Amino acid sequence: MDKDNKLKYYGWSFGDRYDGWRVRKVDALFSVVPFILPTRVDSQVFFEVKISIDTVEAFIRKYKEEIPDLSIMHVVMASLVRLFSQRPYLNRFIVWNKIFARNHMSFSLAIKRSMTDEGEETVIKPYFLPTDTLQDVVRKTKLELNNNQQVGQENSSDSISKLMGFLPDFLLRSVIFFVKQLDKIGLMPKVFFEASPFHTSLFLTNLGSIGIESIYHHLYEVGTCSIFAAIGRKNKKNILNKDGSILPTKSMLLKFVLDERICDGFYYASSMRMLEKILSNPSVLLLPPEQVIVDDGVGKKRIDL
Numbered sequence: 001m002d003k004d005n006k007l008k009y010y011g012w013s014f015g016d017r018y019d020g021w022r023v024r025k026v027d028a029l030f031s032v033v034p035f036i037l038p039t040r041v042d043s044q045v046f047f048e049v050k051i052s053i054d055t056v057e058a059f060i061r062k063y064k065e066e067i068p069d070l071s072i073m074h075v076v077m078a079s080l081v082r083l084f085s086q087r088p089y090l091n092r093f094i095v096w097n098k099i100f101a102r103n104h105m106s107f108s109l110a111i112k113r114s115m116t117d118e119g120e121e122t123v124i125k126p127y128f129l130p131t132d133t134l135q136d137v138v139r140k141t142k143l144e145l146n147n148n149q150q151v152g153q154e155n156s157s158d159s160i161s162k163l164m165g166f167l168p169d170f171l172l173r174s175v176i177f178f179v180k181q182l183d184k185i186g187l188m189p190k191v192f193f194e195a196s197p198f199h200t201s202l203f204l205t206n207l208g209s210i211g212i213e214s215i216y217h218h219l220y221e222v223g224t225c226s227i228f229a230a231i232g233r234k235n236k237k238n239i240l241n242k243d244g245s246i247l248p249t250k251s252m253l254l255k256f257v258l259d260e261r262i263c264d265g266f267y268y269a270s271s272m273r274m275l276e277k278i279l280s281n282p283s284v285l286l287l288p289p290e291q292v293i294v295d296d297g298v299g300k301k302r303i304d305l
Contacts (some may be wrong), residue, residue, distance in 0.1 A: 017186035019193060019224070020100035023092060023297035033261050034097040040219040040226075040259050043094075047256040049272050051279045053234060054250055059282045067138055073206045076231055076254070077107060078137040078285045079278045080202060085130030087271045088295040089263035091201050093224035096184040099262065100224075101295040105130065108197040108225070109204050111145065123197035124148050130292045134285035160195045180222060198223025208233040214255040226259040 015022040037043045053072060060070050084091050084105055091102045106127045124144040128137060164172055182188040193199050198220045207214055207230055214232030219225060232253040239247045254275075258268060278284060 015098075017095070017100060018190070019104070019186075019199065020093065020102045021298045023099040023101050023295070025297045026099060030099065030261070030264075034094050034099065037261060038097060040094070040221055043259050043261045044219055045258050045260045045265070045268070046216050047258060047268060047272055049254040049256070049276060050251055051254065051276060052249060053252050055280060056282055057250070063286075067135055069142055070134075070138055072252070073209070073231060074134065074138045074141065075279070075282050075285070077141065077204065078132070078134040079275060079282070080107070080204075080229070081105065081128045081130070081132050081137055082278055082285060082289060083271060083275050084201065085289050085292045086274065087267070088293055089267055089297075090227065090271060092262035092295070092297075093226050094259060094261050095186075095224060099297070101298045102201055102224070104201075106200045107202050107204050108200040109141075109206075110197075111148065122148055125197055125200055131288045133288055134282070137285075160192070183223075196223055198225055200225050202227045202229055204229050204231070206231045208252065214253045216255050216257050219257055219259060226262050228257045230255045 013022065013024075033043075056072055056075055060072065060075065064070055088101065091105060093100055093102060104127060106125050108123050108125045110121060110123050112121050124141075124147075126140045126144045128140060132140075164175065167175065179188055179192055183192075197203070200223070203217075203220075203225050205217065205228075209231075211233050214230040217228045217230055219228055232255070235251050235253075237249055237251065239249055241247055256272075260268075
């Protein structure tokens with residue numbers, strides 16, 4: 001991970017991890033829930049956000065030359081980065097019944113190196129800062145794509161997967177079990193952390209790029225990912241105005257699967273409303289946020305903002 005994309009805090013406390021700080025200031029209920037619901041499958045909740053993309057597409061046409069390669073996916077990603085900067089509880093995770101605030105922001109994206117049934121698939125994991133603008137998101141994502149999208153290329157995730165694939169079943173089972181146990185206590189080797197697409201703020205899939213609707217994708221038990229988001233295809237619909245005229249509109253469904261243990265339902269609902277607001281006015285993404293909200297459960301002062 002680029003050190004410039006890691007959030008900096010004063011101090012370190014016993015129980016913190018190299019990828020996150022222990023959340024100690026939390027309601028009693030939330031300190032107990034991870035023991036009652038020990039897995040992410042137990043704790044999955046589902047949200048759906050329907051957004052009008054007429055404004056987004058007009059925005060993309062306006063800034064296409066200024067920001068090459070700009071797409072709806074970039075706007076959605078930048079909106080999520082902005083959302084995380086204002087709603088820091090979304091960047092929490094649960095490991096071994098404990099709540100942590102992630103000390104970085106990364107999105108995992110599955111990509112195909114060639115658009116065929118036999119095409120290689122890999123995962124990229126660009127890192128972002130809460131102050132990143134749309135231009136920063138496009139640049140960082142493009143850099144990761146350029147480094148990983150050519151057929152025959154291998155990233156660290158591909159290399160480790162290939163290496164482990166040579167192991168006999170009994171040994172592979174033992175290695176994975178041992179690594180997962182180390183992850184529980186924050187001692188998993190960083191080489192696995194850097195390669196793992198499951199240790200991330202959010203896993204994102206753009207199903208609209210292959211012409212299908214968004215889905216509710218389960219969360220993974222391995223790793224620390226608390227949110228899975230799916231972007232669906234564009235949908236066209238005609239709306240009848242009060243004057244009798246017909247207005248064609250386009251919309252898109254974003255579907256989220258979330259770990260309810262990191263924050264309450266009201267916080268999630270308010271966050272989804274904020275996301276809708278950002279996407280209705282994407283021009284706000286051209287500038288950094290006026291302020292970044294720090295996770296108050298960590299008890300440390302951010303010094304990089």
